Amino acid sequence: MLLEPTFIPVGTQGAVKSLSVEELEAIGVEIFFCNTYHLYLRPGDKAIKNFGGLHKFTRWKGQLITDSGGFQVFSLGKDHNGAGKLVKISEDGVEFKSHLDGSPHFFTPEKSIQIQHNLGANYIIAFDECTPYPATKAYALKALDRTHRWAVRSLKEHQLLNKKNNQDLKLYGVVQGSYFKDLREQSADFICSQDFDGIAIGGVSVGEPKEKMKQAISYVLPTILKTKKPIHLLGVGEVTDLFDFFGQGITSMDCTLPTRMARGGQFLHRTGNQTLDTRNKFKSQIMSQKYKLDSIALDENCQCPTCQKYDRAYIHHLFKTQELLGYRLMTVHNIYFMIHTTQLIRDSLKSDTFNKLKHDWLG
């Protein structure tokens, strides 16, 4: 299980965008996050099962975790570029309209778990509804109760399949409850009472202010910590989040941000660096004119393969000309930054110097 602070990059469709598994290994990635919904649509979970599962299919020797499709209830459910709503939720499950061709697909908790077992990641996640923000209390309660019923169904199907296939996949249950203290507590109590291998916190980083996110997490953490189970924080991963949440006992988090920012030209770095614009904490835009002739590495102190070899001017050029290599070099850097920073946090927690480290970084 994931018992030490672990940052999990996202590779929705079976690949961390722009990187090979060799590159992931080289920068110390232990595990990445794939998506059930996307892989079910393409190439299909049965196809992947026939190839011997996701590990063999992708040639990835490390660990894998799959999301349940629960987040797509949220992300496909809201209007996106006026494309309309692509999901319909009922007690039994969720009807998705494929974002690829509009074809209808029905996900139940059982179906999500079956697909995830076919994909065969090390860790899988119970089917839930990621409640939009803001939500009324009435809606949040209704969605929460449904998610709890889905959690029980997910768990039952999971145990059945583990037994039937003689496997030992690990299942995370998901705590929801929007931003209501009593609902969050109620959810933590319920999910922790079930026989899940790990507990995930969902329904955060959905557009709420950071303070609300911290609150929601604080409502549920005491209960979850008592279980001694690994705690995954779903969809969270700004640099400051690593300090805020690993410091409190969260054991893993996944986030698209570092890879997505990389493709948008933003690179991560520590603040207080003389050669960088520190207005925006921990990030700068490589396409900015000020890097056009800059002959030092993205982050002068970084040990990543990109920074060991290439300078800002070259990467600036690659982005201006939209050369694919740019996305790759930048993604390597950003993921390394997250992994390395997480490693510093791990070490500091062991040596009891976490508070000093956090102060050094965040002030």
Added chain:
RNA sequence: CCAGUGGUGGCCGAACGGUUAGGCGAUGGUCUGUAAAACCAUUUUGAGCAGGUUCGACUCCUGCCCACUGGA
């Protein structure tokens, strides 16, 4: 030299006798279980030159300049 076609913002490129599209680029910003090599904002009126017709010209007319194509 003759003929034809055409000269529109940093670049490409429409329409139009009256309020000039759009794209690219540039600049700034955003992104948290990836419908994302994405998205948003700004880039506040610019017609080869000189005249003319008209209430009004980027649009019609004349001359000149330039480019491309074809022909001597």
